[in-house]
Amino acid sequence: MTLPRRFLCVIIDERLCPVELAGMALDGGARMVQLRRKTASGLELYEWAVRIQELCRQRDAIFIVNDRIDIALAMHADGVHLGQEDLPASAARSLLGPDAIIGVSVSSVAEAQQASLDGANYIGVGHIFPTFSKEKLTPPLGTESISQIGKAAGLPVVAIGGIGSGNVLDVIKAGASGIAVISAVSGADNPTEATRDLVNRIWQ
Amino acid sequence: MVVSCGAEHISHCGLALRQAEVLARSGPVIFQLREKGLEAGAVNSLCSQLAPIIKASGSLFMVNERFDIALASGANGVHLPESSCPADSVRKASQGLIAGQSVHSTATAIRAAMAGIDYLLFGPVFTTPSKMAFGPPQGLDALDEVCRSVSIPVFAVGGITPEKAFACIENGAYGIAALGPFIDIASLPDTVNRFQSFISS
Helix, strand or coil: CCCCCCEEEEEECCCCCHHHHHHHHHHCCCCEEEECCCCCCHHHHHHHHHHHHHHHHHCCCEEEEECCHHHHHHHCCCEEEECCCCCCHHHHHHHHCCCCEEEEEECCHHHHHHHHHCCCCEEEEECCCCCCCCCCCCCCCCCHHHHHHHHHHCCCEEEECCCCCCCHHHHHHCCCCEEEECHHHHCCCCHHHHHHHHHHHHCC | CEEEEECCCHHHHHHHHHHHHHHHHHCCCEEEEECCCCCHHHHHHHHHHHHHHHHHCCCEEEEECCHHHHHHHCCCEEEECCCCCCHHHHHHHCCCCEEEEEECCHHHHHHHHHCCCCEEEECCCCCCHHHHHHCCCCHHHHHHHHHHHCCCCEEEECCCCHHHHHHHHHCCCCEEEECHHHCCCCCHHHHHHHHHHHHCC
16 A cells, blocks of 8 residues: 555544544545554454455555554554654564555654564654644643654654644645544544535645 | 463553563563553563563463563463454464463353463452452352363462462462562562462472
8 A cells, every 4th residue: 555645544543433533534535544542452453444444445545553463463454653652663563564554653753763673664743733632741742742753764654643634734845655544533513524625625 | 370460551661671570580470461451562562572581481471462562572372361363263363372361151151262362361260459359259159160171270369368378279379470479579489389389389
């Protein structure tokens, strides 16, 4: 699989039914869906992942599992997204093979270069703006970090953190290939419309 | 005998390593690492340290649930909780690994055996604080029923002491699994010997 040129990645978190939310995000034009539910059992994750992967195949979108390479292997996901506290991308690459999409969250040039050496396909860079999704101990990186970190790693950047309709185009103009959102979609009254609005702005 | 180690915090990693080093001299056992609360990267680092020590002693090293970590760290296998990825999908995706599973009923024991699981942990047989989440003790009769229902080895778990281990074997168990009795490093070789003597008496 290859990454689209410009795309929206919707991260499925603890809100709503994961399969329902994935369907709404895909209806709105998301090209990537990431399943990240830290509190779920392995069985729950597996069952959601099987159904979301099927939805993504129907729409030619990419489905990736956060952290759980075991789940991705068991249900043949398109790929995984790994944080700095997860298994290294090199382990994911050798387990999932050359065709899997592997993303790594980074917040510095050094982490980005390591991700590149480890065989990642893209880097998640953030948080770009202030965000309330997670308690952040570090200041926002700002849009200038996107090209700086991306160029150092030689990998496409998926920007994350505090991105919404008001600033999404700035992030694309700063050099991001993809935009990852959590609350901008899962916390919206109408997740499908929220996704469509962001996708339209990406292509403005 | 399954020696379960719960590394629920980074400070417990040292305990797991010390247990492994002592067991390397008193084994062979199945050493199972339960790592709830640790991030996957930390678990993988710990497992990569444990695997060579445990395997060199002739014991088997099993990682709880995460067969990706079992594969990456060179462990012998994966131990699945009852609410894990379906066992048949794990079997297909983790070729070369041994797979055990925890079960709490005869029905799930039969399902696991049919899916190709190599051995089972059944319990809680007796009362135990660490297994309260899995309900009241199931007793020796339930253990006997599970052991008669499947042809793969069944290890009894939950409140097992050396003295109670023999009753589990009499009721069809292949061996026993425990966590609490093995935490005290100073008495670990003696504890293992006492369990072994009751299991094989």
